[in-house]
Amino acid sequence: MDQMLSNESARTVADMEHQLAVLQQQLVQAQRMTALGELVSTTTHEFNNVLMTILNYAKLGLRHKDEASRDKALTKILAAAERAAQITNGVLGMARNRSQHPEPTDLSGLIREALVLLERDLQKYRIQCRVQLEPIPPVMAIGNQIQQVLMNLIINARQAMKSGGELTISLTHDVATCMAHLTVRDTGSGIPEETLPRIFDPFFSTKSGPDASGQGGTGLGLAACHNIIQAHHGRIRVESTVGRGTAFTIKLPLAPPLQQRQSIPA
Ligand SMILES: Nc1ncnc2c1ncn2[C@@H]1O[C@H](COP(=O)(O)OP(=O)(O)OP(=O)(O)O)[C@@H](O)[C@H]1O
Numbered sequence: 001m002d003q004m005l006s007n008e009s010a011r012t013v014a015d016m017e018h019q020l021a022v023l024q025q026q027l028v029q030a031q032r033m034t035a036l037g038e039l040v041s042t043t044t045h046e047f048n049n050v051l052m053t054i055l056n057y058a059k060l061g062l063r064h065k066d067e068a069s070r071d072k073a074l075t076k077i078l079a080a081a082e083r084a085a086q087i088t089n090g091v092l093g094m095a096r097n098r099s100q101h102p103e104p105t106d107l108s109g110l111i112r113e114a115l116v117l118l119e120r121d122l123q124k125y126r127i128q129c130r131v132q133l134e135p136i137p138p139v140m141a142i143g144n145q146i147q148q149v150l151m152n153l154i155i156n157a158r159q160a161m162k163s164g165g166e167l168t169i170s171l172t173h174d175v176a177t178c179m180a181h182l183t184v185r186d187t188g189s190g191i192p193e194e195t196l197p198r199i200f201d202p203f204f205s206t207k208s209g210p211d212a213s214g215q216g217g218t219g220l221g222l223a224a225c226h227n228i229i230q231a232h233h234g235r236i237r238v239e240s241t242v243g244r245g246t247a248f249t250i251k252l253p254l255a256p257p258l259q260q261r262q263s264i265p266a
């Protein structure tokens with residue numbers, strides 16, 4: 001009888017664990033769709049600005065026939081078109097399912113891609129961005145999920161610095177633990193001690209709804225970050241001081257060296 005009961009309860013626990021894992025995956029998926037929707041609205045605006053630049057310089061080039069003016073117009077058009085291509089690449093990178101499985105991934109590439117997409121927004125809110133990327137080996141990761149984490153952290157940082165500030169993104173690695181360390185630091189409002197334990201809870205938000213850029217307020221961002229980093233066997237940690245700022249640090253396992261990877265059976 002006892003044995004039956006304990007088999008039964010072991011099954012119930014296993015069922016619940018399975019349901020929890022499914023719900024956690026759904027939360028990540030739902031937050032991804034929200035983030036993509038927000039991104040489409042931000043980048044469409046920006047795309048429009050780039051198109052305006054191209055149109056205006058094309059007209060200028062047609063009006064002024066001298067070589068210097070035409071060269072200037074064409075240089076501006078080229079730079080704007082290159083920026084447009086970067087934006088579409090970034091959005092496509094996030095939209096397409098690069099891979100559903102962890103694979104050796106270049107974190108600095110993901111950081112640069114996220115910044116291309118959010119650069120204009122950061123400028124608009126007078127936020128200086130400092131990027132300190134040490135060359136590190138690839139991490140074992142699902143690229144678009146880590147991009148989702150980065151975008152969430154950068155948008156949160158931006159929203160915490162209402163009247164400007166400094167965003168610092170740094171990347172290092174620890175040879176002893178074979179982990180990459182990625183920090184997103186802001187000089188914003190900080191998080192009061194009493195709210196700190198709740199920030200990773202689903203639907204916890206102190207924002208009253210989407211801001212002027214159409215971002216934020218569902219309270220799923222950090223919950224999704226937490227689930228993603230946990231599924232990657234990584235860690236996410238926060239340090240914050242009210243009035244001074246906040247730093248989120250993510251640790252992710254490095255991909256095993258090539259020789260070891262080749263000897264792992266498929
Ligand atoms: N860098 C930060 N500085 C200050 N507070 C922060 C920061 N990051 C998160 N928070 C706090 O944690 C809460 C939860 O963040 P989370 O990203 O999960 O949700 P959100 O930003 O409110 O909404 P969304 O799901 O749309 O991102 C925020 O509402 C905010 O109070």
Ligand SMILES: [Mg+2]
Pocket residue numbers: 152155156216217221222
């Ligand atoms: Mg958020």
